[in-house]
Amino acid sequence: MKKLKKEITKNSLKKEKLTFIDVHCHLDICENIDRIVRNANRKNVNTIITNGINPSNNKKVLDLAKKYEKEGVKAALGIYPIDALSLKDEEIDSELNFIRENREKISAIGEVGLDFKEDLTKREKQIKIFVKFIMLAAELNKPLIIHSRGAENQCIDMIERAGIRKVVMHHFSGDMNLVDKIAQNNWFLSIPSSIKYSEHFQNIVKRIEIENLLCETDAPFLNPFKTGQNEPVNVLESYKKIAEIKNMKIEDVAKKIKENYEKVFAH
Numbered sequence: 001m002k003k004l005k006k007e008i009t010k011n012s013l014k015k016e017k018l019t020f021i022d023v024h025c026h027l028d029i030c031e032n033i034d035r036i037v038r039n040a041n042r043k044n045v046n047t048i049i050t051n052g053i054n055p056s057n058n059k060k061v062l063d064l065a066k067k068y069e070k071e072g073v074k075a076a077l078g079i080y081p082i083d084a085l086s087l088k089d090e091e092i093d094s095e096l097n098f099i100r101e102n103r104e105k106i107s108a109i110g111e112v113g114l115d116f117k118e119d120l121t122k123r124e125k126q127i128k129i130f131v132k133f134i135m136l137a138a139e140l141n142k143p144l145i146i147h148s149r150g151a152e153n154q155c156i157d158m159i160e161r162a163g164i165r166k167v168v169m170h171h172f173s174g175d176m177n178l179v180d181k182i183a184q185n186n187w188f189l190s191i192p193s194s195i196k197y198s199e200h201f202q203n204i205v206k207r208i209e210i211e212n213l214l215c216e217t218d219a220p221f222l223n224p225f226k227t228g229q230n231e232p233v234n235v236l237e238s239y240k241k242i243a244e245i246k247n248m249k250i251e252d253v254a255k256k257i258k259e260n261y262e263k264v265f266a267h
């Protein structure tokens, strides 16, 4: 009897321990980092992947992952496609080496990809650099966190051809045929907290199974409350909306998303 009681208490305690995960933000460019990490932990946002966008940010990202290791901050290193354009080939290659050297300290390669919205003239250079990052992810066996604005089809095509399996499409703006393709590939779409008002992301959640979803904030950008900086605690807005659309309890959404997270990021 005593044993049973103990077991029940243990189970209910287990149940209470919710974990929420922000798989994509930029802590290094947020203000009041101490405070927002605490805010996140207080609401059980216990895993926060902060993404690098260029060589100097990547160093800051590594420092943050070290400083806030206990708070669940983890590093993804990469070069944002627009930032990549101002770097020389040697600088890109030396950053790839920097990432290689720090492979034990990182959870993923990101934020990398293609952005054809802003610059129409330098697509070739972006593609060349993106290939290098895809190959690096394969070499290090790390997931890819992908930015694909205005180049969704091409990004998917390149990753498919490389045979990469652990892929997170961050803030995916492509159409529903491509969303289906991502799901068929068993990749993941990370749903930003801006789903609170974004019909596009609400439609994605309606369209595909929870097995293909993760959650993110892209903090400090895309505040779901529309004013001020976004922060990882707001990833709860993604969970709430998914729970509402899928008609699930938020605890069950959290459990599912955690399982998905482990599939991609656990090694």
Ligand SMILES: [Zn+2]
Binding pocket: 024, 025, 026, 051, 111, 218
């Ligand atoms: Zn981002």
